[in-house]
Each structure stands twice: as C-alpha cells, then as structure tokens.
Amino acid sequence: MKISTKGRYGLRAFIDLAIYSEEAPVSINSISARQDISERYLEQLMAKLKKAGLVKSIRGAGGGYILARKAEEISAGEVLRALEGSLEPVVCAAFHPEEECSVKESCVTKYVWQKLNESMTQAVDEIKISTLVEKSRSAGKGGKDNE
Template identity: 70%
Template sequence: MKLSTKGRYGLRALIDLAGNCGEAPVSTASISARQDISERYLEQLMSMLKKAGLVKSIRGASGGYVLAKDMKEISVGDILRALEGSLEPVECAGLDPDGECSISDSCVTKYVWQRINESISRTVDEIMLDQLVEESRKNCCSGTDKRVCRN
C-alpha cells in the first residue's frame, strides 16, 4: 500500500491543526507555512476532511478550521479514508459476498489479502490524533515552544 500526498499531507495538516487549535480557528495560511504545503492544495484537503465531518470551517477575518470532534475520537484511519478512500492494498472479488470471482471457493490467496486488509485497518484505527499530537510535541518541541513541527 502506498499513500498519496493527499493522505500524507492531510495527516500532517490535521496533526498541526489539532496541536495549534485552542479557542481560535487555525488558518490554512498558518498550517501551510508550518508544514510547507501549498495553501491551495491544503484547501482541497481541508474540504475533503470537512465533507467527512472531521473539521469545521469558520468564516470571517479570524476564521479558519477547527476539529469537528475531540482529537481523541479521530483515528488515523478516519483521516486516511477521508482523503484516500479505501485503504485496501488488494481488491479481491472473492472477499465480497456479491463479488463475481469464478475461483472464490477454491482460492486460498483471498485469506492472505483479507489478513493484510484487516491488519492495516486495525493499525490505522488504533492510532488516534491526540497520540500523534503528543508524539509531535515530545519529538519536536523544546521548552515553552508548543508548535507542532513538520513531520
């Protein structure tokens, strides 16, 4: 499985947003500057994350984005699926009850694909956004500097 820049940059952006979100919304310009992501591309990613119910946009002069849920409730899987779609590295018709696979009954490789798919899902669903924010602070920040650094 290989993630596109949507998944990689979107995850970085949400870690940044969560780490810098206090009472005020966080602008895409500030995330863009800290994460070295094109603001135009970042707006596209934030739109996808908004559609998935992970962020909310606040309009106005001091507008920007805030998390739509507590960061303890947002998993890496939620973020990646919102940006990438399915995380399954192999689509196997034999795993789909309605799939049209002529050898499904005798194919044993479908169990390999199923285990890989389940393992990826379990892993990304167990890692929560708050854990990544905490790791980012431990790894990148010193003293009173509370910025979430570029990953």
C-alpha cells in the same frame, strides 16, 4: 498499500490543525507556512476532511478550521480514509461481490488478503490523533509547549 501525497500531507495538516486549533480556528495560510504545503492543495484536503465531518470551517475575521470532534475521538484511519478512500492494499472479489474473479470460490489466498486488510485497518484505527499530537510535541514539532 501505498499512501498518496493526499494522505501523507493531509495527515500532517490534520495533526497541525489539532495542535493549533485548541484555542482558536487555524487558517490555511498558517498550516501552509508550518507544513510547507501549498494553500491551494490544503484547500482541497480540507474540503475532503470537512465533507467527512472531521473538520469544521469558521467564517469571518479570525476564522479558519477546527476539529469537528476531540482529537482523542479521531483515528488516523478516519483521516486517511477521508482523504484516500479505501485503505485496502488488495481488493479481493471474495469480499467485494462487485469484483469479478474466475477462482473466487476455490482461491485460498483470499485469507491472506483478508488478514492483511484487517490488520492494516486495525493498526490505523488504533492510532488516535491525540497520540500523534503528543508525539509531535515531544519531538519539538510545534504546539503550545513549543511556540
């Protein structure tokens, strides 16, 4: 599986949002400045995250974005799937009836792909955003303790 720029930048922006939105909404402009990601691109990423129900937008002066749920309730997997779609490194016809495969019934490699897909899903779903926020703070990458 290769995570695109959407996933890499989006996860960085989401962690930034988790750190800085604890007390007030965070503007695209401030995330852009801290993470060196263009505002236009961030707007696209935030739209995807909002559609997935992971962030909320607050209008008006002092508005911006906040997390829709607590950081400890959101996994890195949720964020990545909202931005990338499926994270499966191999789309196998054995598990996706809409896919065509001439050896679907006799193929034994499907077990490899199933285990790989399950392992990757489990790995990203076990990593909570709150853990990444803590790691960011301990690495000196921002947050209330490092402002």
